Amino acid sequence: MKSLIDKHFKLAEHSTSIKTEVIAGITTFLTMAYIIFVNPSILSEAGMDYGAVFVATCLAAALGCLVMGLWANYPIAQAPGMGLNAFFTYGVVLGMGYTWEAALGAVFFSGLIFLLLSIFRVREWIINSIPLSLRLGIAAGIGLFLAMIAMKNAGIVVANPATYVSVGDLSEPSALYALLGFFVITALSYMRVTGAVMIGILGITVLSMLLGHNEYGGLMSMPPSILPTFMALDLAGALDIAMLSVIFAFLFVDLFDTSGTLIGVAHKGGLLDKEGKLPRIGRAMMADSTASMAGAVLGTSTTTSYVESTAGIVSGGRTGLTAVVVAVLFLISLFFAPLAGSIPAYATAGALLYVAVLMASSLAHANWDDPTDAAPVLIAALAMPLTFSIAEGIALGFISFVAIKALSGRFRDLNPAVIVLALLFAAKFLFLD
Secondary structure (H helix, E strand, O other), rough: HHHHHHHHHHHOOOOOHHHEEEHHHHHHHHHHHOHHHHHHHHHHHOOOOHHHHHHHHHHHHOOOOOOOOHOOOOOEEEEEOOOOHHHHHHHHOOOOOOHHHHHHHHHHHHHHHHHHHHHOOHHHHHHHHOOOOHHHHHHHHHHHHHHHHHHHHOOOOEEEEOOOOEEEOOOOHHHHHHHHHHHHHHHHHHHHOOHHHHHHHHHHHHHHHHHOOOOOOOOOOOOOOOOOOOOOOOHHHOOOOOHEEEEHHHHHHHHHHHHHHHHHHHOOOOOOOOOOOOOOOHOOOOOHHEEEEEHHHHOOOOOOEEEHHHHHHHHOOOOHHHHHHHHHHHHHHHHHHHHHOOOOOOHHHHHHHHHHHHHHHHHHHOOOOOOOHHHHHHHHHHHHHOOOHHHHHHHHHHHHHHHHHHHHHHHHHHHHHHHHHHHHHHHHHHHOO
């Protein structure tokens, strides 16, 4: 068995061992296991069954990790993505009024398009066509969007008829627990404690139970039924003309999130070739897209590659065996549904707020000395939380980028792909909204 594992994953070639890969897999899992609690919490607000989403989350993550590990042979873990799950619930279902079944259909179609782009190798052209400033603005915008959702869910930010939003009652337990969780997670992360986010979530959950603000629902049981969400996607409903921007948003964010994560994690692990390219990137991209399609069938939002895989890389993970270990741990997590059901929204709010900090940090890399770059970055970043929609933020970012560059005479900074997308988004606002 050891020989077969070594031969398949090429452990000796990558100067690693089974023990090292297992430790790396456990490390990666601990840093991203919070999604098991956070994803059902977010998607259940769209009307989806909490238990079914919990199972779908674990299965989609396990499937994505297995394909990435066994086929692409990379130590990169996958799971339903943060930001995209929030857009699914608050943007598409609660904001635009679509059913969660139609939203799952949009996730499926975005995964299908992603798969076709990977098969026909169009992905590199698309990635290279989108300006860096827009990518930075979109990443930061998703972070700010998550921050707004976290503070709203915790009651830190509330609606106000005069000012639209204002500070809530910070003496309420939900606000206090959320802030405390955020402070703890941030401090633990600074001290490089493995699993800081999960420790923060579980710590706040236990504390709220001890103080009588939350009830203990149990630790382990057989997995809940997945039937409420399994094969429930509405493909016909996702083909509504107004859903095209939603499908594009799912696709666009997943494409850049995945490509950026793959390159970043691979660079950290020394997995790039002499030309700085990632071998088998096509397989890695297809692993991501097939996991998204399967996740939509199971009943969860877009599955994507996790930057938390870097934790496993730092621990020595160099092959797909690391991802396979993560997959096994997600499957074991299926039996901890009662624990997941005991996690209150304010316990996950602190985690959301911390993830927002990580994503918003991309603003530091924007070119603030060039207003034609800086302005679209800020518009895309601010539009997402203020419109409560990732799709609208992307659209306004593209429109502003093309308009500002054209009016400034900076036509050399524009390319056909960006111009066409900006015109399509403008037409949507003018004629379809």
